[in-house]
Amino acid sequence: xxxxxxxxxxxxxxxxxxxxxxxxxxxxxxxxxxxxxxxxxxxxxxxxxxxxxxxxxxxxxxxxxxxxxxxxxxxxxxxxxxxxxxxxxxxxxxxxxxxxxxxxxxxxxxxxxxxxxxxxxxxxxxxxxxxxxxxxxxxxxxxxxxxxxxxxxxxxxxxxxxxxxxxxxxxxxxxxxxxxxxxxxxxxxxxxxxxxxxxxxxxxxxxxxxxxxxxxxxxxxxxxxxxxxxxxxxxxxxxxxxxxxxxxxxxxxxxxxxxxxxxxxxxxxxxxxxxxxxxxxxxxxxxxxxxxxxxxxxxxxxxxxxxxxxxxxxxxxxxxxxxxxxxxxxxxxxxxxxxxxxxxxxxxxxxxxxxxxxxxxxxxxxxxxxxxxxxxxxxxxxxxxxxxxxxxxxxxxxxxxxxxxxxxxxxxxxxxxxxxxxxxxxxxxxxxxxxxxxxxxxxxxxxxxxxxxxxxxxxxxxxxxxxxxxxxxxxxxxxxxxxxxxxxxxxxxxxxxxxxxxxxxxxxxxxxxxxxxxxxxxxxxxxxxxxxxxxxxxxxxxxxxxxxxxxxxxxx
Numbered sequence: 001x002x003x004x005x006x007x008x009x010x011x012x013x014x015x016x017x018x019x020x021x022x023x024x025x026x027x028x029x030x031x032x033x034x035x036x037x038x039x040x041x042x043x044x045x046x047x048x049x050x051x052x053x054x055x056x057x058x059x060x061x062x063x064x065x066x067x068x069x070x071x072x073x074x075x076x077x078x079x080x081x082x083x084x085x086x087x088x089x090x091x092x093x094x095x096x097x098x099x100x101x102x103x104x105x106x107x108x109x110x111x112x113x114x115x116x117x118x119x120x121x122x123x124x125x126x127x128x129x130x131x132x133x134x135x136x137x138x139x140x141x142x143x144x145x146x147x148x149x150x151x152x153x154x155x156x157x158x159x160x161x162x163x164x165x166x167x168x169x170x171x172x173x174x175x176x177x178x179x180x181x182x183x184x185x186x187x188x189x190x191x192x193x194x195x196x197x198x199x200x201x202x203x204x205x206x207x208x209x210x211x212x213x214x215x216x217x218x219x220x221x222x223x224x225x226x227x228x229x230x231x232x233x234x235x236x237x238x239x240x241x242x243x244x245x246x247x248x249x250x251x252x253x254x255x256x257x258x259x260x261x262x263x264x265x266x267x268x269x270x271x272x273x274x275x276x277x278x279x280x281x282x283x284x285x286x287x288x289x290x291x292x293x294x295x296x297x298x299x300x301x302x303x304x305x306x307x308x309x310x311x312x313x314x315x316x317x318x319x320x321x322x323x324x325x326x327x328x329x330x331x332x333x334x335x336x337x338x339x340x341x342x343x344x345x346x347x348x349x350x351x352x353x354x355x356x357x358x359x360x361x362x363x364x365x366x367x368x369x370x371x372x373x374x375x376x377x378x379x380x381x382x383x384x385x386x387x388x389x390x391x392x393x394x395x396x397x398x399x400x401x402x403x404x405x406x407x408x409x410x411x412x413x414x415x416x417x418x419x420x421x422x423x424x425x426x427x428x429x430x431x432x433x434x435x436x437x438x439x440x441x442x443x444x445x446x447x448x449x450x451x452x453x454x455x456x457x458x459x460x461x462x463x464x465x466x467x468x469x470x471x472x473x474x475x476x477x478x479x480x481x482x483x484x485x486x487x488x489x490x491x492x493x494x495x496x497x498x499x500x501x502x503x504x505x506x507x508x509x510x511x512x513x514x515x516x517x518x519x520x521x522x523x524x525x526x527x528x529x530x531x532x533x534x535x536x537x538x539x540x541x542x543x544x545x546x547x548x549x550x551x552x553x554x555x556x
Contacts, residue, residue: 072169254294
């Protein structure tokens, strides 16, 4: 069984599991673990350590617990911040603040890493290299350096041992997710197993700096003709899986809007320029930088937008992009019915039986925003409201869609921090209209026609053979039809028990009335026994029906 393997994995990492449970208990977040049949976990819960965190909201406690648990859980929280459809918009927003500065690795550790990656020392690779890091986060630290050719660069170095610690935590998370999904009705709706699998793919990609280097190369190629956008150049010959060497951009960080104003830059135009860049990525390239917080944007000389930290990127396939275009079209037209279809399509139509409730919620949503002027519409508020509706109706969006929605929310927040009058909705409108026009363009229609032709061609080529085989089976009497009757066994069993009980009751009444021997105190023994058996069957039948009713009500 799946939970046996999960328990064994947790037993192998007893010390770390104890630490995790202790931190969750400290912040009052471990009640759901009581449902898991793991004796040691229950023992740990009996004597929780740490103070009671009474002055924090539940969302703040979750964020604080993740910070205390370290790198893996900080990254998990950052991933969940992209899933307001799963954790809710309020918690997603709180998790968006997750960050932690850490102590950088020592000089000896850095030199050992360079020897393992390049078989060289930093001094042999670079004309100059500052051994002391000027920034250090949970996964990597950053050093200033200069290439032999004279370019100033930054060198991003992965923390030693971080991959091993993360893989150990991922094993524990997988075990906890499997047990939670099996035993905890409180956690099960969040689909923890699927979330952990998505998180594993995301964080392991982030640990491979070659992925970020490839992202930089693609972004640079996409904006090669745009002089107002700048991505740092990456040098493959000075990079590896754990080291990334990039051009050092010199400018003012987006976290310092006051310094930006002092340069004389129009922050309204700068915010619009940065947002346009992101919308080009999304609607033109279907490949976008997925972390547009102020710390990843710079004001470069000449008003150029500099973009940092390209490790988190989103990619939209054609089907997902069309689904998003359909959703945007439905919102623009205030069409609740089409919006319902679009949401259910994005969610995989898993819960189409809740369509009426979803349509009612979306009708209210459309009514609330339909009358607003486009300039006054806050995309962040609207998307958070939409995510809450999706979550209330137990619909889980694909990760690519959730990441895009979170990116748009962050983008508007960052732009409004620079320019309070900024309107993302107004800026999106021409991009949206262009994407709808492209959707119905002759080229796209021709492509669909070609795909349809291939499908029809395949069907027409196989149809004669399939029909011939079917007719042959009919002629020879070998055609069989399989009907799948689901959930009929319990109904049939109850029907049989009911008929049997009624027959016993009727037969026993006849034996009692006729005083059929043998008799005790003028009572037919067979009649009395039949009464008792019939009563027992009826009692069992009523209990089964009542139990079934309770289960159904819980499911509802």
